[in-house]
Amino acid sequence: MGMGSDPFNAWFLAWIALIPLWIWLINQQKFQIRQLLPPLTFAVGYYGVTIFWITGIHPMTWMGVPWLSSLLIAIFCWLFIIAWGSFFVLLWSLGMIFLTRSLSHPLSRVLLGVALWCTVETLVSHTPLHWPTFALTQSPYNLPILQWLSVSGTTTVTAAIVAVNGLLAEAILINHRQNRSRFLGGLTQVSLGLLVGLHLIGWLLYLQPLETPQENALRVGIIQGNVPNTIKLYPEGWRKALEGYTTGYIGLAEAGAEAILTPETALPFQWEEQVRGNSDFYQAILQKNVPVWLGAFGKKEGRSTNSLYSLNGEAETLARFDKVKLVPLGEYIPFEDILGNVVDRLSPLDSQFAHGSPDQTFITPWGKAAVGICYESAYGEHFRRQVARGGEFILVPSNDDHYSAAMPAQHHALDVMRAIENDRAMVRATNTGYSAIVDPRGNTLWLSDLDEYETHLSTIYRRDTQTLYVRWGNWLNWVLLGLGGVVLVRSKLKSRQN
Template sequence: MGLTPAPVSAWFLAWVSLAPLWFLLFSLPLRRKDRQEEDIFKRHDFQESFILGFVWGCGYHGLALSWITGVHPMTWMGVPWLASLAIALFCWFFITFWGAILVGVWSMGMTWINLHLKIKWLRVLMGVALWCGLESLWSQGDLWWTSLSYTQSPHNLLILQLGQLSGSSTITASIVAVNGLFAEILLAGLNNKFVNYQKTFALLSLPIAIIFILHLTGFFLYNRPLVKTPNTAIKVGLIQGNIPNQIKLYPQGWKKAIEGYTKGYKALADEKVDIILTPETALPFFWKDIVNFSSFYRAILDKKVPTWLGAFGQQGTSFTNSLFTVTGTGTLFSRYDKVKLVPLGEYIPFEEILGGFINRLSPLDAHLARGKSDQIFDTPFGRAIVGICYESAFSEHFRRQAALGGEFIITASNNAHYSQTMPAQHHAQDVMRAVETDRWAARATNTGYSAIVDPKGRTLWISDINTYEIHSDIIYRQQTKTLYVTWGDWLTKIVVILAITIGLVNGFMIRNH
C-alpha cells in the first residue's frame, strides 16, 4: 500500500494490498488443530491482531510519509546537524506510529467482531464501517494525510469521481470492501468450503465485478459535460517564486522574493489577467510593512490588478499565516487565516508532553495563531474556497466553504523543504478536493507544483519543480452542489449505523440461541 501514492504511484495495488492483513487476521484460528489450541489463540488474539495491524500500518504510513525526513538538514535555521536529524526522525516516527496505531485498533476491532459474529461474510460491512469510522475520527485532528482514498489520486480519475457522492470516504469504503471480499473468498477456501477451483474462480469474479461497476459509475460522472460561460470566467495569474527555504526568512531571501514577485506581478498584469495568486507567505512580512516598504505594493498601485497575496497577519500579539485579497487600489478586501496548522512545524501537538523535548532539540519557535474555522473568503470575483498548504488534506474544510457559497478553489502552499514526493502528494490532495466540490482550482506554490485543475480532476497545467514560473489561465465560477457538499460524509454514518444494528441483532440472536 505504501507504493500506491507518489513517488511510485502504483495506485492499482491499493485494491489488493489490504487483503493480506485481512487474511492473516482470520486465518490463524482456522489452522488450529484442536479446541485447546483455539482457546490459547483467543487469549492472545487481540495482542497478535494489534501487532499485525501496527506492522501493516508502519509499512503503509511510513513509506508514504517518508518525505517528512526531507526537512533535514535544518542547519540553515541554526539547528545543529544531529539535532536536525533527531527532529526529522522523530516527526517521521511519531506521525507514522500515529497512523499505524489506528490500523492496529482496526485489527483488534475486527478480531472482536470475528469472535462474536455468527455470519462471517458480514465482516466485510463491519470492516468498511470500522475503517471509515476511524478515518473520520482521525481527520478531526491535525495529524492527517494518508487516507486510503488518496492512493488513487491523481491518476485514477474515474474512481475519484465517487468523491462527489460522500467525499473521500466513498473511495476508502470501496477499497476496503474490495480487499475484504478478496480475503473472505480465500478464507472460505482455506476453511474447505470450496469443492473445486471453478467455484473459487467464480467467487473471485465478484470483487472484480465490483471494481468494474465502481469505475463504470465514475465513468458516468466523469463524462457529464462541464458548463463554461464567459460571465463566470476568471483569468488567474500564478507566480511560483522559487525561493529556497534556506534563504526565505533572511535578507537575501526577502530581496529575492520582493524582486521575483514584483517582476511576475508586472508581467502578468501586462497579460491582462483579472487577479494574481501568490504562494503561502510569498512575502514573509506583515501587511503594514509590505505597504510601507515594498516595491510589490507600489506595483499594485501602478498596474491596478488585484492580487491574492500570501503574507503574515496579526492576531493580537501573535501572527497568522494568511492570504489577503488586495484590490487594484491597494486596499484590503478580505483576509483568510490558516486554520489547520502543521504539527511540529507551526505548533507542537500534545505540547504539555512534547513541548520540552522539542524545545531542547530546536531553537525554533513552533507557535502560530490558528484562524477561525468558520471563515469565509469573499473576493471581487465571488466567494472563494481557500486552503493554505496542509489544509489541502482536509476535505471537510473545503466542503464547508463550498456549502457556504464558495464558487472556486484557490490554494497557496510552500513545499520547498521537501523532495518532489511531497509536492506530488500535495497536488493529489488538491485534485481530490476539486472533484469532491465540483470546483475549478488554482494552485500557487513556492517551488512547485503549481497547477490549474478542473472539476473532473484533470490537471490542465502544472509547473516544473524548483523553477521560477509565471502562468495565466482561465478558471470558472460554479454554484453546483454535489451530494457530498450538500449532505457531507453520509456514507460513513450509514455504514456505521448498519454495522451497529447488525451487531445488536447478532448479540440478541446469540443470547436467545
C-alpha cells in the same frame, strides 16, 4: 498500500493490498498480543513508505538548528507519524478480531470491516495530524473512481477499496476452508463486479460535460517564486521574493490576468509593513490595478498568522484568511506546557502561529472563494464548509520546498481530490512546485516544474453547484456505522436464540 501513492504510483495495488491482513485477522480465534504483529507490520509499511518524505526536513542547519538536532527531529517526526497511524490501524484490527467473531456470514464481516475502517479514517481526519487515506492511493491517476469523492468525500473511495479487498479475502477463505481450487466463486464475482461497476459509473460521471459560461470565466495568474527556504527568511530571500513576485505580477497583469495568486507566505513579512514601507510590490498593485491573493504574515492575539490576503486593484484588503490547520511542531507546539521546553532545546525557532477561525469567509471581487493554505489540503471538511457557504472556486497557496518530489506530488494529489469533492476549479500556487490548475473533474490542466521560477495564466470558471458531499458531508460513514450496528445486534440476538 504505501506503494499506491507517489513516488511509486502503483494505485492498482490498493485493491488487493489489504487481503493478507484481512485473512490473518479473520483466522484469529483467540486473542493474543502477538496477533497484533501483522497489523503493526502493515501500518509501518503503509505510513512509513507514504510519509517517508518527511525526513527531507533534515538538515535544518540553515534555520540555526544544529545538524544532530536536525537529524533527531526528522527521525522523530517520521517515527511519530508511523506510531500515530499504527495506533489507528491497531484499533481497526482489534475491532475486526473481537467484533467479527460472532458473524458467520462473510458479507456481514465485509460490511463491518468497511464501516470500522471508514470510521477510523474519519476519526483521524478530525485530529491535528492527518495526511494519507486509502483514497489518496488513487489520486491523481484513477480519475473514474475519484469521481465518487463527490458523493461522500474520501469515505466513498476508501469504502470501495476496503470492500473489494474484503470480498476477495473472504473468497480466498471460503476456497481454503472448502478445499477448493476454483477461485471465481460467488464472492469473487461480486468483488470484481463491484470493482468494474464503480469504475464504469465513475467513468460516466467523469465524461459529463462541464458548463463554461463566459460570464463565469476568470483569468487567473500564478506566480511560482522559487525562493528556497534556505534563504527565504533572510535578507537575500527577502530581496529575491520582492523582485520575483513584483516582476511576475507586472508581467501577468500586462498579459491580461484578472487576478493573481501567490504562494504561501510569498512575501515573508507583515503585509501592513509593506504598505507602510511603500514597497515595490505594493506600488505595482497601485499601478496595474489587478487584484492579487497574496501570501504573507498577519497578526492575531499577539502572534503571527500564516495568511492569504485578498487585495483589490487599489491594494486595499477585502479579506484575510488565516491558516486554520497549522502543522504540529512546525507552526505551533501542541501541549505547549509539556513539550514547549523540549522543543526549545532542540530548536531555536519560534514555532507558534495563531490558529485561524474555522468559519472565515474569503471575499474576492468576484464573490467568495474557498481557501486552503498548504497542509490544509489534507482536510476535506475544511474545504467543504467554505464551498457550502458559497465558495465558487478554490485557492491553495503552499510551500512544499525542502522535501523530495514525492511530497509536492502527494500534495497535488490531495488538491485533485478536493476539486472533485466540491465540484470546483482549483488554483494552486507553490513556492517551488508543483503549482497547478485543476478542473472540477480532477483533470490537471497545467502543472509547473519543480524548483523553477514560473508564471502561468489560465482561465477558470466559477461554479455554484453543490455535490452530495458539500450538502451532507460524510454521510456515508454514518450509514455504514448504522448498518454495521444492525448486523452486530442481529448476530447477538440470533446467538441468544440458539
